[in-house]
Amino acid sequence: MPAIEASASSQASLADGQERGLHFPPVTRDHILHCSYDFWFPKYRTSCIKSRVIPLTPEFISYIHEDGILLADDEPTGSKNDDDDDDEDDWEPTVPSVPRPRSASESEDSDSDSDDPRPAKLPPNKRFPALHNTINSAIAALGGAAAPKLNWSSPKDATWISRHPNTVKCTSANDVYMLLKSSSFISHDLDHAFDDTFPPPSSPPAPPNFTPVLVLRAFFNPLPSLEFRCFVKDRNLVAISQRDLNHYAFLRSLRPAVVARVRELFYKMRLSFPDACWVFDVYIPEADYAGDDSTDSDSSDDDSDVEGKETRRNLARLGRARLIDINPWAPRTDTLLFDWAELLDVRVAWPILGPASAREGNKTVRLPLRIGGGGGGVATSDDEGEDDDVDDDEDDEDDEYDDGEEYEPELRLVEQDDPAAYNFSSTQYSAHKLPKDVVDASLAGQGGIAEFARRWQRITEGQDRN
Numbered sequence: 001m002p003a004i005e006a007s008a009s010s011q012a013s014l015a016d017g018q019e020r021g022l023h024f025p026p027v028t029r030d031h032i033l034h035c036s037y038d039f040w041f042p043k044y045r046t047s048c049i050k051s052r053v054i055p056l057t058p059e060f061i062s063y064i065h066e067d068g069i070l071l072a073d074d075e076p077t078g079s080k081n082d083d084d085d086d087d088e089d090d091w092e093p094t095v096p097s098v099p100r101p102r103s104a105s106e107s108e109d110s111d112s113d114s115d116d117p118r119p120a121k122l123p124p125n126k127r128f129p130a131l132h133n134t135i136n137s138a139i140a141a142l143g144g145a146a147a148p149k150l151n152w153s154s155p156k157d158a159t160w161i162s163r164h165p166n167t168v169k170c171t172s173a174n175d176v177y178m179l180l181k182s183s184s185f186i187s188h189d190l191d192h193a194f195d196d197t198f199p200p201p202s203s204p205p206a207p208p209n210f211t212p213v214l215v216l217r218a219f220f221n222p223l224p225s226l227e228f229r230c231f232v233k234d235r236n237l238v239a240i241s242q243r244d245l246n247h248y249a250f251l252r253s254l255r256p257a258v259v260a261r262v263r264e265l266f267y268k269m270r271l272s273f274p275d276a277c278w279v280f281d282v283y284i285p286e287a288d289y290a291g292d293d294s295t296d297s298d299s300s301d302d303d304s305d306v307e308g309k310e311t312r313r314n315l316a317r318l319g320r321a322r323l324i325d326i327n328p329w330a331p332r333t334d335t336l337l338f339d340w341a342e343l344l345d346v347r348v349a350w351p352i353l354g355p356a357s358a359r360e361g362n363k364t365v366r367l368p369l370r371i372g373g374g375g376g377g378v379a380t381s382d383d384e385g386e387d388d389d390v391d392d393d394e395d396d397e398d399d400e401y402d403d404g405e406e407y408e409p410e411l412r413l414v415e416q417d418d419p420a421a422y423n424f425s426s427t428q429y430s431a432h433k434l435p436k437d438v439v440d441a442s443l444a445g446q447g448g449i450a451e452f453a454r455r456w457q458r459i460t461e462g463q464d465r466n
C-alpha cells in the first residue's frame with residue numbers, strides 16, 4: 001500500500017475524488033487488513049518473493065517512534081564502505097556509513113552530556129535482544145540481504161540514508177532500523193493505516209488491533225520495466241499498468257506474454273482473496289532459461305499461427321509473475337497510467353460479487369462459476385523450475401476458473417513521447433517532499449549524503465539530550 005501517497009494525498013485524493021464525482025464503494029477496515037502482508041502472504045506464498053514475517057513487540061514499536069537512531073552495538077566493526085556494492089557475494093559485515101551514535105565516553109562533546117538526568121537508552125540488541133537476533137537470523141536465512149517492509153509499506157522514502165544507496169537492501173538488523181526509523185511511510189503504517197476507512201477510526205467499534213509485523217523479503221534487483229500494477233473489479237482482471245513510467249520499447253512485443261503471466265497469477269487469487277475489487281502488484285522476471293529459444297523452433301505445429309508462436313516465444317522469455325503487494329480499491333492507491341474514473345466505469349459482463357467462498361465444516365464452497373470455455377491455454381507455474389527467491393514451502397491451491405467469457409484486460413504501457421512519462425520520472429514522492437537539506441545532500445553524491453548523515457546524527461543526538 002502506498003502509505004504516504006496515501007497519507008499525504010489521501011485526503012487530497014478523497015476530496016479530489018468527491019469533487020470529480022467519483023463514487024468509490026466504502027473502504028472498510030477489513031479491506032485494509034486484507035492488504036496486510038501477513039494476511040495474504042500465507043495464502044499465496046509460492047507466488048511471492050521468499051519472505052519472513054516477524055511479529056513486532058510494543059518495545060520495538062516505541063523504538064521506531066522515538067527520535068534519534070540508536071543502533072545495535074553488537075555488529076562487528078570493519079572499514080569497508082560498500083557504497084555501490086550490490087553484489088551479494090561480496091557482502092561482509094561492515095560499519096554503517098552513517099556512524100552509530102557514540103556513547104557518552106566516546107562523545108566529542110561529552111561534557112554536555114554529563115548533566116542529563118535521564119537514563120541512557122539501551123541499544124536494540126540490549127533492549128529487545130530476542131527480536132534483534134530473529135531479524136539478523138532471518139536476513140542470514142534469506143541469503144544475507146533483505147528488503148524490509150511493515151504490514152503495508154516499505155521504507156522506500158528513506159533509501160537516501162541507507163548504506164546501500166538508493167535501495168532498501170539490508171544486510172543487518174541495523175540497516176533495517178535505519179530505514180524504518182527514517183521513513184514516513186513506516187510511521188503511516190503504524191499510526192494512520194485506517195484513516196479514511198469506514199466506519200471512521202473515531203467511531204465505535206474501535207479500529208482493529210492489527211498486529212504490526214516486519215516483513216523481510218530476499219533482496220533482488222528488480223527491473224523496473226517488468227513491474228506492473230493490476231486492477232481487479234468484481235473478480236475480473238480489468239486493467240494492467242506499467243509501474244515505472246518510462247518508455248521501454250521492448251515491452252510492446254511482450255504484451256500478450258505479460259497479460260498471460262498476470263492472468264496466470266490472478267487465477268490463483270481470484271476466488272480466494274476475500275474482496276471482489278482490489279489491486280495487486282507483480283514483478284515478472286525474465287525466465288531463467290539459459291538462452292533457450294528452442295521451445296518454439298522445435299515446434300512442428302501449424303506455421304500459419306505466427307502470432308501464437310510469437311506469444312509462446314515471449315512467454316518463454318518471461319518467468320511466472322511474482323506477487324509483490326496487494327492494495328485496496330480506494331483513492332489512496334495510485335492508478336498510474338489509468339484514471340480512477342475509467343476504472344470505476346468499467347462494467348464487467350460476469351461480475352462475481354460477495355465473498356469468494358464460504359466454509360461449511362471443513363469444506364470450501366466455491367461460488368458457482370460460468371460453464372463452458374477453456375482454461376486460457378497458459379502453462380501453469382507448477383511445471384517451472386524452483387527459484388531461490390520464491391517461497392516454495394507449500395503449493396498454492398489454484399482457484400478454479402473458467403475462461404469462457406473472460407474480460408480482456410487492457411495493458412497500458414508508456415508509449416514513446418508519452419506525456420505520462422514526464423509527469424512522474426522527476427518527482428517520485430511529490431506528495432511528501434524531502435527536506436531541502438536532504439535533496440541537496442543527495443545531489444552532492446556520496447560525500448554529501450555522508451556529511452548530511454553526520455550532521456543529522458549530531459542533531460538527533462542533541463534532541464535526545466534535550
Ligand SMILES: Nc1ncnc2c1ncn2[C@@H]1O[C@H](COP(=O)(O)OP(=O)(O)OP(=O)(O)O)[C@@H](O)[C@H]1O
Binds near residue numbers: 002
Ligand atoms: N525483495 C525485494 N528486493 C528488492 N526490491 C524489492 C523487493 N520487493 C519489492 N521491491 C521493490 O520495492 C517496491 C515497493 O514494494 P512494495 O509494494 O512491497 O512496497 P510499497 O511501500 O507498497 O510500495 P509502493 O507504494 O510503490 O507499492 C517494489 O515495487 C519493488 O520495486
Ligand SMILES: [Mg+2]
Binds near residue numbers: 327
Ligand atoms: Mg506496494
